Each structure stands twice: as C-alpha cells, then as structure tokens.
Amino acid sequence: MKKLITTCLLCLAPLTASLAEDGKYHDGDVVLDEAMVPPYDLPPVLVTSEGKAVKTPEEWFNVRRPQILSLFGNLIYGIVPSPELPIQTTFEVLKTDSGFMGGRATRKDVKIKFANARGSADMTILVFTPNAAVKPSPAILQLSFANTKDDGHDVHPEKPGFLRNGIPLSEMLQRGFGYVVVSQGALVRHNEVEFQSGIHPLFYRTNQSFPKANEWGCIAAIAWSASRALDYLETDRDIDARRVAILGHSKMGKTTLWAAAQDQRFALAISAQSGCAGAALWKRNYGENMEKMVTRFPYWLCRNAWKFVRNEDDLPVDQHMLLACIAPRPVYVHSGVDDTWADPRGEYLGAYHASEVYRLLGKKGLTSETSPPVGEAIIQSDVGYHNRPGGHSIELFDWLKFLEFAEYHLVKK
Numbered sequence: 001m002k003k004l005i006t007t008c009l010l011c012l013a014p015l016t017a018s019l020a021e022d023g024k025y026h027d028g029d030v031v032l033d034e035a036m037v038p039p040y041d042l043p044p045v046l047v048t049s050e051g052k053a054v055k056t057p058e059e060w061f062n063v064r065r066p067q068i069l070s071l072f073g074n075l076i077y078g079i080v081p082s083p084e085l086p087i088q089t090t091f092e093v094l095k096t097d098s099g100f101m102g103g104r105a106t107r108k109d110v111k112i113k114f115a116n117a118r119g120s121a122d123m124t125i126l127v128f129t130p131n132a133a134v135k136p137s138p139a140i141l142q143l144s145f146a147n148t149k150d151d152g153h154d155v156h157p158e159k160p161g162f163l164r165n166g167i168p169l170s171e172m173l174q175r176g177f178g179y180v181v182v183s184q185g186a187l188v189r190h191n192e193v194e195f196q197s198g199i200h201p202l203f204y205r206t207n208q209s210f211p212k213a214n215e216w217g218c219i220a221a222i223a224w225s226a227s228r229a230l231d232y233l234e235t236d237r238d239i240d241a242r243r244v245a246i247l248g249h250s251k252m253g254k255t256t257l258w259a260a261a262q263d264q265r266f267a268l269a270i271s272a273q274s275g276c277a278g279a280a281l282w283k284r285n286y287g288e289n290m291e292k293m294v295t296r297f298p299y300w301l302c303r304n305a306w307k308f309v310r311n312e313d314d315l316p317v318d319q320h321m322l323l324a325c326i327a328p329r330p331v332y333v334h335s336g337v338d339d340t341w342a343d344p345r346g347e348y349l350g351a352y353h354a355s356e357v358y359r360l361l362g363k364k365g366l367t368s369e370t371s372p373p374v375g376e377a378i379i380q381s382d383v384g385y386h387n388r389p390g391g392h393s394i395e396l397f398d399w400l401k402f403l404e405f406a407e408y409h410l411v412k413k
C-alpha cells in the first residue's frame with residue numbers, strides 16, 4: 001500500500017507546481033483572496049438526481065436525503081463496510097467518581113469494546129453528569145483530539161470550574177448539561193495510512209487488508225465511533241440520549257457534521273471551524289482545497305475523493321447538502337476571522353444554503369446571504385452561526401455561544 005500512496009503523491013506533485021502558472025491559484029497555491037474566488041455553481045439541494053424538484057418533507061426524507069448521503073458516503077467520507085463476521089459490542093464502566101469537581105459532577109470512565117474472530121478494539125469514553133441537575137440530563141458529546149486514557153480531563157488546579165485541558169465543565173453543569181468525551185484516536189490513527197490496527201481489521205472481508213475506494217477513511221471511522229458512544233448513552237440512565245448535542249473542532253468539526261448527518265439520534269450538531277470537508281463549500285475553492293486535503297491527509301476522506309483533486313466542480317454534492325441532511329435538527333457553524341485556511345465565508349455560505357431544507361421542513365434557517373457582523377451570534381434559528389475575531393481554536397466565548405444554542409434548542413424551546 002505504501003507504494004500506492006507514494007506513487008499517488010508523486011503524480012499530484014507536478015500538478016501542484018503548475019497551479020501558480022495557470023493564474024488560478026496564488027499564495028502558495030490556494031486562494032486566500034476573495035477577489036480570486038472563481039465563479040461557481042452549487043448543485044441544487046432540492047432537486048433529485050433524476051432532475052425532479054423536491055417539494056415535500058416526504059420527498060426530502062424518502063428520496064433526496066438518502067441520495068445525498070449515498071453520494072457523500074461513496075465519494076467523500078467513505079461508507080462503513082458491512083463486516084463479514086458480526087461484531088460483539090460490550091460496555092464496561094471502569095470507574096465512577098461521584099465527587100468530581102468538589103461533588104458537582106459524577107465522572108464515569110466507560111470502556112466500549114468491539115470484538116469478532118478477526119480481532120478486537122476498544123475505546124474509553126468519559127461521561128460527566130451534573131449531580132445537582134434533574135436527570136436524565138441533556139449532554140454535549142465532544143469528539144476530542146485528546147486521549148481519554150491519559151487524561152487532561154481532571155480538575156484544573158488553578159482555574160476553578162475548568163478541566164485541566166481548558167474545557168469549561170462548570171458552564172455545562174450549571175445549565176444542567178452532561179459532558180461526554182470521545183477520543184478521535186481510539187479506533188483509528190490521526191493520519192492513518194495503513195489501516196492495519198484499531199477497528200479496521202474487524203471489518204475486513206476475506207482477502208481484504210485495506211478499505212476499498214468507497215470505504216471509510218479516518219473521519220468516517222471516527223463518526224462511527226460517535227454513534228457507538230451514543231449506543232452506550234442510550235443505556236445510561238443519567239443521560240437523556242434523545243438530547244445529545246455532538247460537537248467538534250476542525251477535523252472533529254468535519255466529523256461532527258458527517259456523524260450528525262447520518263445518525264438522526266444526535267439531537268443537535270455544533271461544528272467549530274470545520275473548513276474544508278466540513279461546513280465550507282468545495283466549489284468556492286477558497287483556503288484549503290481537495291488537493292491540499294488529500295496530499296497532506298491522504299485518508300481522512302475515502303480514496304474516491306482523490307478523483308476531485310483540482311476538479312471540485314465535478315463533485316455532484318457540496319457541503320451545504322451535508323448540513324441539510326441534519327435538518328430538522330439544529331446545527332451551529334462557527335468560524336474565526338483569521339482562520340482563513342478554513343474559509344469563514346464558505347462556512348457561512350454552507351450553512352446559509354442548507355437553510356433551504358430547514359425551511360422546507362418548517363424550521364428556521366439563515367435568511368441573509370451576507371455573513372453576520374463579527375462577534376454576533378445567531379442563536380434563535382435552527383441554523384446558527386457566529387464568526388469571532390481570532391484564529392483556529394475554541395475560546396471561552398465560543399463555548400458560551402455553543403451552550404447558549406444547545407440550551408435554547410434542547411432545554412428552553
């Protein structure tokens with residue numbers, strides 16, 4: 001396989017070198033100037049692949065949404081293959097600490113184990129629940145870059161109410177929310193290129209040792225793990241599994257959208273600075289593009305996605321259609337002004353164009369094509385958004401807006 005990757009990267013290299021010459025790209029071969037954004041057409045979200053207008057919620061749910069999910073599955077993220085041998089899943093509560101954060105929360109470390117005759121893999125998730133709140137509690141499930149096994153998830157020694165890794169846990173507890181951490185690296189490596197460890201071998205068919213071109217890359221595998229965490233939460237009486245908001249930043253923001261688009265049990269999705277393959281539109285071609293994505297991270301997406309390198313125009317989908325698959329459940333998109341690699345304007349437009357489907361389903365979407373002023377959050381809409389000054393991170397300001405959105409839609413409304 002290594003050979004295939006090397007060959008493929010080599011065949012992309014000359015294309016990269018010629019980008020600046022054809023006048024289309026600049027700033028080191030990506031567009032980072034609004035004036036250089038090429039004209040583009042978005043595929044219509046409410047027209048079926050057969051060219052028929054989608055006019056009712058039934059047509060959306062029965063025809064168009066499945067078509068769109070299949071396109072994203074087969075061309076962008078990769079579908080989850082059907083394992084040849086059934087996989088047994090078991091849940092084990094490894095530890096319970098009911099006196100966490102001075103008795104304000106209970107922390108459970110839960111091991112989810114997968115096994116069949118091909119092998120086994122496991123992930124440990126953390127579940128924090130507010131001791132003083134009415135149970136079962138709604139929860140924020142964060143897809144995290146942090147490893148739940150070597151922590152950072154203990155109480156911050158100097159910042160009261162925060163976890164050592166900076167998560168404002170008390171803000172969640174105060175609003176009656178639980179907090180669940182699912183680690184991205186549990187079942188698949190961050191920049192996986194070999195697919196010989198973790199969850200993959202359990203899924204392989206006889207004579208298979210690598211995902212097929214339309215089968216899951218890293219993002220799809222992590223999205224699958226989020227659904228397995230939700231399977232556990234459905235058995236945990238302290239959590240209301242019907243009110244779980246999934247949240248992630250950057251690569252995990254992309255994963256959040258793919259997980260929520262497919263698994264309708266997620267009640268709400270918050271996608272922070274997800275950029276390329278997240279909320280940002282491919283066809284705008286601003287900031288990171290398909291070429292950058294697959295050359296730097298060859299298997300975050302599936303292998304079929306490589307066909308669209310410098311050819312995003314040929315994609316039969318764009319990312320507004322992914323967000324639309326989350327409808328009618330609320331979705332929040334977050335950008336940072338200086339996070340140009342992730343294309344803040346493209347992220348807004350992804351959310352804006354998804355709003356068409358929210359309206360068809362009787363929900364509130366974004367109504368203006370113009371991005372809102374920096375620092376202003378749109379909360380009381382089923383498609384929410386904010387862009388704040390600064391770069392690629394989740395700041396306390398962002399957390400507060402995310403929680404406001406989750407509380408408004410899952411508790412107050």
Ligand code: GCU
Nearest residue numbers: 249250251252274275276288
């Ligand atoms: C890289 C990558 C982005 C991604 C980011 C992250 O910058 O190009 O697409 O969002 O890493 O996950 O932090």
